Amino acid sequence: MLVFVPAETKTGEKRVGLTPEGAGKLIKLGLTVSIQDGAGLVSGYHNDEYKLAGAQIADSASAISSADVVATVRPLASEQISQLKSGALTISFLSPTNDSEAIKALADKKVTSLSFDVLPRISRAQSMDALTSQALCGGYRTVLIAAERAPKFFPMLMTAAGTIPPAKVLVLGAGVAGLQAMATAKRLGAVVSAYDVRASSADEVKSMGATFLNLGLDEVEGAGGYAREMTAERAKAQQDALKKFISESDVVITTAAVPGRKAPTLITSDMMSSMKPGAIIVDLAAESGGNVDGSVAGQDVEVKVPGGVVTIIGCKDLASQLAVHASKLYSQNVVSLLTLMTNEGVVTPDYSDEVVQGSAVVFKGEIKNAMARETLNLPALATGEGE
């Protein structure tokens, strides 16, 4: 069976769906792998490396029409979907709520589309968890961006010219990205503290060498270890309690998310007004609505405070900025998912498998994911299916 990896079509996307190492692993499973000419170049992987791994180089993007499996990072573009053969399998990120057009087109083409956005986060599927691998890259990048932009050192320095105190970094949201941000800031020598609405994250925060801020508020944990949406009163109480810590910070990194919802507002304009001039806020959630009042994805916004400005950096395409390693990790996620479904060189997604069922936004032409169906105003499926 033929696995095809087209070049990513979204402007600015530097990752690739499969690296030469990943191609070699799929070939060992008995699959044939074809890469669109130059698809890996932008992430640092050359045609020659793919050839060495045993992959073919396809001169044209139209090779997609003969593929049994298509692996990309971003959802396929409409012209790519229109060329898919019926019964093909696509693997990518595909948001059940934001990619409705693509989902409809994929269903019309009678294909199966597995999405890493909804892959079950069970232990068996850890090696397939691209949300985790890419959040790791994002969390790391936030700190480097902050360190580059802050007008201060991160580590404490004792020099003949005086002592420099360490920077104070506050991380809000202690999921995968937040924990990686804490670890990175700690490695750079900052004093790190963190807060999350899930009390269960306190031990993980401590294991990163950071201090968990106990605000004395109710925890807001929902199903599957994720946060729930907060009431307006709970959100206000959190903002009031965090204001003091934010005003003391040199860098604040916000990473909070609630599945299927707009990112919660953690920092209001009022809270920013008490921050130190020169302080930096890096909003990792800027692309999903923002954790900070006024943040814009892909842009810097300066907010006037007494004595200067605070800069809000709205993150965009963070994992793509680390394209070599983000692609390497993503590629392994693709290989692990395909390994689960491949037997003697034949890929057969088994819908009775929890991992396949959970990640199938579309299965054999039917839109299965409950959120995708709701967004498209389709009736719910039989109990339990697609949830």
Ligand SMILES: NC(=O)c1ccc[n+]([C@@H]2O[C@H](COP(=O)([O-])OP(=O)(O)OC[C@H]3O[C@@H](n4cnc5c(N)ncnc54)[C@H](O)[C@@H]3O)[C@@H](O)[C@H]2O)c1
């Ligand atoms: N394979 C696995 O078992 C696996 C893999 C990865 C993550 N997880 C778990 O999944 C969960 C979600 O991780 P994620 O990184 O995808 O999270 P996420 O991206 O959905 O959210 C990031 C963090 O924001 C926090 N948050 C939400 N609202 C907040 C608010 N108002 N204030 C402060 N913090 C807020 C969440 O609790 C979460 O920790 C965690 O419990 C994590 O340990 C499990």
